[in-house]
Amino acid sequence: MEIITNAMRQLAREGLENGLDIIIGWKDGRFEWQSKPAFITEINDIESLNFNNYSLKNLSGYLLKKELKDKKIGIFLKGCDYKAYKQLVNYNQVDPENIQIWGIACPGLKERDFHGNTSNAERCQRCQEPVPEELETIIGKKEVAIQNSPEDKYQDVKKLESLATDERFDYWKDQISDCIRCYACRNTCPLCECTTCMIAGGDSNSDDWIDSAKEFSQDFFFHSIRAFHQAGRCVDCGECEEVCPVDIPISKINNKIRHDIENLYEMPEVADDDSVMGPLLDFREDDPEPGSKGGKENA
Amino acid sequence: MTEIAKDPLLPGKAIITAIRQDTEDIKTYQVRDVNGGKPFDFEPGQCAMLSLPPAGEAIFSITSSPLAEMMEFSIKNVGRVTSEIHNLKVGDQIGIRGPYGTPFPVADFQKDDLLFIGGGIGLAPLRSVINYVLKKRDNYGKVDIVCGCRTCNDFVHYEEITEEWPQKPETDVHLTVDKATDDWTGFEGYIPDYLEELNFSPAEKKAIVCGPPIMIKFVVQQLKESGFDPADIYTTLELKMKCGIGKCGRCNIGSKYVCKDGPVFTAKELAGLIETF
Amino acid sequence: MLKLDKNKLQDFLKAIEEEYQIQLPVKKADQTDFCNFEDTLKPNKGLEIDLNTRLSVKSPKSYLFPRSESYLEFKKDNERLDFKLKELTGKANLIFGIRNCDQESFKILDKVFLQEPVDQLYKRRRNSTITVVARCLEQSETCFCQLFEIEPAGSETGADLYYYNYNDGLYFTAGSDQGELILSDYSQYFKSVEPEIEKKLNQEANQFNGKITADSDNPLMQNKPELLYDNKEAIFNSDIWQELANRCLECGICTYLCPTCHCYDIQDYSADQSGERYRCWDSCLFSNFTEMAHGDNPREETYQRLRQRFFHKLVYFPEEQEESLACVGCGRCLGSCPVNIDITEVLALAGGVIND
Numbered sequence: 001m002e003i004i005t006n007a008m009r010q011l012a013r014e015g016l017e018n019g020l021d022i023i024i025g026w027k028d029g030r031f032e033w034q035s036k037p038a039f040i041t042e043i044n045d046i047e048s049l050n051f052n053n054y055s056l057k058n059l060s061g062y063l064l065k066k067e068l069k070d071k072k073i074g075i076f077l078k079g080c081d082y083k084a085y086k087q088l089v090n091y092n093q094v095d096p097e098n099i100q101i102w103g104i105a106c107p108g109l110k111e112r113d114f115h116g117n118t119s120n121a122e123r124c125q126r127c128q129e130p131v132p133e134e135l136e137t138i139i140g141k142k143e144v145a146i147q148n149s150p151e152d153k154y155q156d157v158k159k160l161e162s163l164a165t166d167e168r169f170d171y172w173k174d175q176i177s178d179c180i181r182c183y184a185c186r187n188t189c190p191l192c193e194c195t196t197c198m199i200a201g202g203d204s205n206s207d208d209w210i211d212s213a214k215e216f217s218q219d220f221f222f223h224s225i226r227a228f229h230q231a232g233r234c235v236d237c238g239e240c241e242e243v244c245p246v247d248i249p250i251s252k253i254n255n256k257i258r259h260d261i262e263n264l265y266e267m268p269e270v271a272d273d274d275s276v277m278g279p280l281l282d283f284r285e286d287d288p289e290p291g292s293k294g295g296k297e298n299a
Numbered sequence: 300m301t302e303i304a305k306d307p308l309l310p311g312k313a314i315i316t317a318i319r320q321d322t323e324d325i326k327t328y329q330v331r332d333v334n335g336g337k338p339f340d341f342e343p344g345q346c347a348m349l350s351l352p353p354a355g356e357a358i359f360s361i362t363s364s365p366l367a368e369m370m371e372f373s374i375k376n377v378g379r380v381t382s383e384i385h386n387l388k389v390g391d392q393i394g395i396r397g398p399y400g401t402p403f404p405v406a407d408f409q410k411d412d413l414l415f416i417g418g419g420i421g422l423a424p425l426r427s428v429i430n431y432v433l434k435k436r437d438n439y440g441k442v443d444i445v446c447g448c449r450t451c452n453d454f455v456h457y458e459e460i461t462e463e464w465p466q467k468p469e470t471d472v473h474l475t476v477d478k479a480t481d482d483w484t485g486f487e488g489y490i491p492d493y494l495e496e497l498n499f500s501p502a503e504k505k506a507i508v509c510g511p512p513i514m515i516k517f518v519v520q521q522l523k524e525s526g527f528d529p530a531d532i533y534t535t536l537e538l539k540m541k542c543g544i545g546k547c548g549r550c551n552i553g554s555k556y557v558c559k560d561g562p563v564f565t566a567k568e569l570a571g572l573i574e575t576f
Numbered sequence: 577m578l579k580l581d582k583n584k585l586q587d588f589l590k591a592i593e594e595e596y597q598i599q600l601p602v603k604k605a606d607q608t609d610f611c612n613f614e615d616t617l618k619p620n621k622g623l624e625i626d627l628n629t630r631l632s633v634k635s636p637k638s639y640l641f642p643r644s645e646s647y648l649e650f651k652k653d654n655e656r657l658d659f660k661l662k663e664l665t666g667k668a669n670l671i672f673g674i675r676n677c678d679q680e681s682f683k684i685l686d687k688v689f690l691q692e693p694v695d696q697l698y699k700r701r702r703n704s705t706i707t708v709v710a711r712c713l714e715q716s717e718t719c720f721c722q723l724f725e726i727e728p729a730g731s732e733t734g735a736d737l738y739y740y741n742y743n744d745g746l747y748f749t750a751g752s753d754q755g756e757l758i759l760s761d762y763s764q765y766f767k768s769v770e771p772e773i774e775k776k777l778n779q780e781a782n783q784f785n786g787k788i789t790a791d792s793d794n795p796l797m798q799n800k801p802e803l804l805y806d807n808k809e810a811i812f813n814s815d816i817w818q819e820l821a822n823r824c825l826e827c828g829i830c831t832y833l834c835p836t837c838h839c840y841d842i843q844d845y846s847a848d849q850s851g852e853r854y855r856c857w858d859s860c861l862f863s864n865f866t867e868m869a870h871g872d873n874p875r876e877e878t879y880q881r882l883r884q885r886f887f888h889k890l891v892y893f894p895e896e897q898e899e900s901l902a903c904v905g906c907g908r909c910l911g912s913c914p915v916n917i918d919i920t921e922v923l924a925l926a927g928g929v930i931n932d
Binding site: 029030031034035036037039057062065067113114115116117178180181182183184186187188211212213214215242243245246247 | 605606607608609629633634642643644645646716717718795796819822823825826827828829831832833841843845852854856857859862910911912914915916918920921
Binding site: 305306307308309310312350352353354355356357375377378379380381388390391392393394512537538539541542544545546547548549551552553554555 | 647648650652655656657658659661688689691693694695696697838839840841842843844845846851853855858860865866867868869870872874884888891892893895896
């Protein structure tokens with residue numbers, strides 16, 4: 001961590017000296033188990049940059065902030081953050097010309113639960129690419145142990161798939177009925193890039209598809225439609241689940257879809273460049289249509 | 300009546316009894332209760348929450364005089380509720396609750412000269428006071444009414460403005476449009492420019508201003524420059540509201556809630572408030 | 577003071593369940609939150625009563641001011657339109673094991689909803705809610721209730737019942753007539769308390785209530801909440817808001833978990849020509865909170881909305897409500913904001929503005 005922090009400060013200093021307007025990194029929070037995004041514009045503030053065990057926040061989403069348009073930005077991205085960044089580039093949401101990226105070889109981070117117990121972050125346990133290898137500058141030790149194999153990362157999904165339909169429904173009903181519709185999952189998601197959310201503006205003046213009535217169906221609709229909108233885009237950075245104040249296992253929904261996409265459509269979990277259409281943007285006649293009567297059988 | 304029946308969020312029932320198309324996107328609705336009277340008593344400048352389920356509720360200033368036997372609302376079609384209102388027919392029922400907010404202190408205006416300045420749909424709340432004052436004409440001094448709109452087709456209550464009001468004793472109406480057509484004989488230009496030309500004396504005069512925020516800002520500034528005491532300049536604020544009773548938090552500005560502590564404020568009160576957005 | 581043996585707690589709750597709908601802190605997976613007592617009796621739910629965890633995820637405000645509350649039914653029939661208020665049915669709520677910070681938050685909500693014109697939806701819930709406060713004899717690291725002059729170990733009145741959670745028992749005192757009534761109606765579950773224990777507990781509580789003051793070493797209590805009030809212009813116009821806005825996600829976590837945030841929206845929920853009107857929580861951090869139908873928005877920028885939230889709690893609310901601050905120091909914002917924006921940080925930054 002100290003190596004990363006020192007390198008981060010060094011690069012940030014060089015960046016500001018060489019004309020960048022703002023550096024986005026992390027600094028320590030109030031408690032040892034916190035870390036928060038840092039926006040540095042002054043050389044004097046560089047010493048506040050700190051990468052610690054809890055620097056989970058995926059910073060790439062901040063590139064969408066309208067205040068940062070046309071600014072020259074330096075940003076630190078871990079393996080998962082970088083995957084999200086690439087998607088933003090694919091979807092023309094950011095201009096790479098204005099962005100200097102420094103990669104972080106992520107050693108795997110920790111999370112702290114409501115009761116104060118800490119453990120290896122779940123998202124890190126699933127992670128297959130902790131090091132953004134493609135980047136020119138990578139700080140930290142490049143040899144990082146992968147915590148689980150590609151197939152093992154779907155353990156949770158498989159466990160759920162093994163349940164009967166009504167058991168699965170009960171499970172999700174139990175989880176989603178805790179939702180308070182704070183929209184933190186959507187707002188923190190680096191790939192929820194729409195400026196107006198079509199499924200939940202959360203306001204009575206807009207013609208939302210769903211409203212805020214405390215109906216399970218409405219909350220369920222919100223989460224499932226959001227998952228579908230992220231199909232083929234979600235990079236499993238785990239932000240949504242991390243921020244959820246009521247611990248809804250949102251990543252499981254996204255991972256179920258990712259698992260299906262990999263199996264049914266033989267697509268990479270995330271397109272590497274914009275020549276590959278996302279699974280929901282592409283239609284082929286021989287696409288399998290599981291669950292639909294009359295459609296082709298599950299591949 | 301049980302306690303529950305007094306719930307402030309429960310709308311009463313009202314009927315649309317007449318509709319007049321004023322401009323391309325503004326209609327004036329006459330509203331009565333089911334027995335043909337006024338849905339409730341109010342004072343000039345107060346507002347009512349109109350209810351059109353399932354589109355929802357929205358708050359509007361009452362444009363008719365409190366002395367009239369019914370209520371009128373001039374409503375511009377801008378959003379979900381207002382577009383639903385624009386679909387209403389005579390005979391349709393709506394929900395209504397109120398009155399909300401503080402009124403213009405018409406009792407304090409007695410014997411004073413009054414200068415009304417309205418921009419566009421901002422005339423709606425002013426009309427309530429103007430008609431009240433003109434009905435009790437002897438209690439007030441000279442009345443000047445300055446109205447401005449984008450074009451001559453955007454005046455609401457055009458006939459009343461051009462024909463009824465100027466007939467009243469000691470009452471002058473001054474009209475201006477941002478963009479004149481060939482047949483326009485009045486002033487062309489923005490209201491602050493027109494005010495400069497009209498050059499009203501602030502002596503013994505109260506100014507009552509309503510219009511878009513930017514117009515209010517410049518008019519109030521101009522009035523102050525020409526010597527009006529900020530305590531003698533009255534205006535109404537518009538903010539999004541849901542409950543109308545100072546609880547939902549939406550129209551909070553400083554320690555005030557526009558729905559109950561406003562919408563009428565003097566420029567003096569506003570000076571400490573408006574920046575607290 | 578009366579003692580309820582912990583191993584009798586379930587029997588006691590089952591007995592009073594005849595009269596009340598009981599809500600109490602329950603451990604579910606990795607969290608603790610208020611739940612219906614009935615649900616803890618279902619073995620397959622995996623819920624376990626948790627009287628030890630200090631704070632629940634959500635504040636119990638939802639029992640007075642639910643996340644979404646349908647209050648009106650409407651029916652349209654051609655031009656005819658009818659409204660009918662929905663009635664509140666069911667037993668009174670008994671909220672067991674709330675902490676004194678949350679209990680104090682009800683006073684703040686009362687100021688809003690019970691001032692004229694009285695909010696009848698709130699009032700009817702408030703009148704049918706019994707509270708049982710768990711006295712705190714220790715603090716967790718995110719606590720700062722004493723910054724707001726709240727006594728964590730509780731006082732004599734306010735709640736209907738108070739208890740100490742000590743060794744194998746819960747030691748009750750009544751805070752209201754209603755509380756007295758419960759202790760006497762269900763006296764078979766309680767036994768008398770030896771005077772030494774009573775004395776010891778009261779002493780500890782007094783000590784703890786008075787122990788931590790705003791100038792203690794606790795970093796959360798370094799800046800007095802009056803700071804904003806006393807220096808409102810300088811702090812209002814300072815750039816700390818933009819600094820915070822840079823990282824704010826504009827989500828509703830802080831407002832929705834906060835026990836004193838009370839802003840709401842009113843919406844209609846319909847199936848064709850009939851439906852319901854409900855009110856639901858809303859957040860001043862959402863960009864459309866103040867956006868008007870024609871598109872103007874007086875608080876268009878994130879920094880304005882963040883500033884509004886904290887100024888409302890620490891400046892506007894006290895101005896309006898006889899110097900009462902609208903924060904109880906429960907620390908939920910401290911623990912839950914994904915980017916660590918909390919009221920004590922705001923106070924610390926504001927302190928920096930003043931000292932510069």
